[in-house]
Amino acid sequence: MLKKTLLAFILVCSFFPKSFGQVESSITEAIQGYFYAQLNQDYELLLDYIYPGLIENAGGREAMKNTLMTIHQNQLKKGIKVREFKLREPIQHTKVGVEIHALVPVTSISKVPGGQLTTENNLIAVSEEGMVHWYFIETTSLDERNIQKVLENWNGSLMLPFKKAPIFKEDK
Template sequence: MIKPFKLLLILLLPVSLFAQDTAIVKKQANGVAKALMNSDFKRVIAGTYPKAVDIAGGKEKLLSMMTAGMSQMRSQGFSFQKVTIGSPGKFYKAGTEIHCLLPETIVMKTSRGLMAAKSNLLAISNDKGKNWTFIDLNERAISSIKTLFPNFNKNLVIPAPTLPVML
């Protein structure tokens, strides 16, 4: 009787660990999205994949660029209204990292009305799913994937970005 119980436990344990990873990655992605909505760019940068931060010139330069960019956007009538993070997709092993995609929808107020942009976040964990960093997969980021991730798993298919639509 004990042996079937142990077998069941061994078979179900990986499923429960996977479910926990899904909750953790989504929670951490929502934290970064909330920080973006609140213009807490230091928190956004802390949640950004470190190599991407380095390529952008480091934390201080990226903070300066984000602050200036948001100021310019506001002066042109743009503001974030809502960021929605969807459920994570399949997890992929990529060298020593775990990667997955999370769908993201950003709704912005513009001078012409509300606009929605759908894209994906690439979530990256270096510690077996305990902590995650993210990259918004715009065209430039997608073209840099091989530079950022030499061990990128080719089975993880990144959808092409779509154009924003007016609501």
């Protein structure tokens, strides 16, 4: 009996580090597609990475696509062009029911009139247990008071980090 219990304990313990690494690598792979779609204004591909609840709240795929296009056009009119995205560490995650929620720290670098703007932000990644597909939620306008309006299952076990002001670096 003791041997069976010990064997079960070892198997369970060996599962967790592997599972954590699998979550991180799965998110890293998905975020590359998300970054690619963002940088190339591939709105159809980008919609595949946006959390379905956001698309539904926007009035469907076509309405969300139009919103994304409008945002991009407004940024271009202001002289803002996103040049690069970087994934930062650490990715934190938790299981909530049948979903996995993760906080994914990212940095975006944008060309703006007179210089460069570096912004640190977090995305929320959401997937079901099999991690077949990840969806992302921008947290720019989210905090602990309103996050459940976007992600009903959010249980607060992950804390949204405080927002950081963007850093402007003047052109030389």
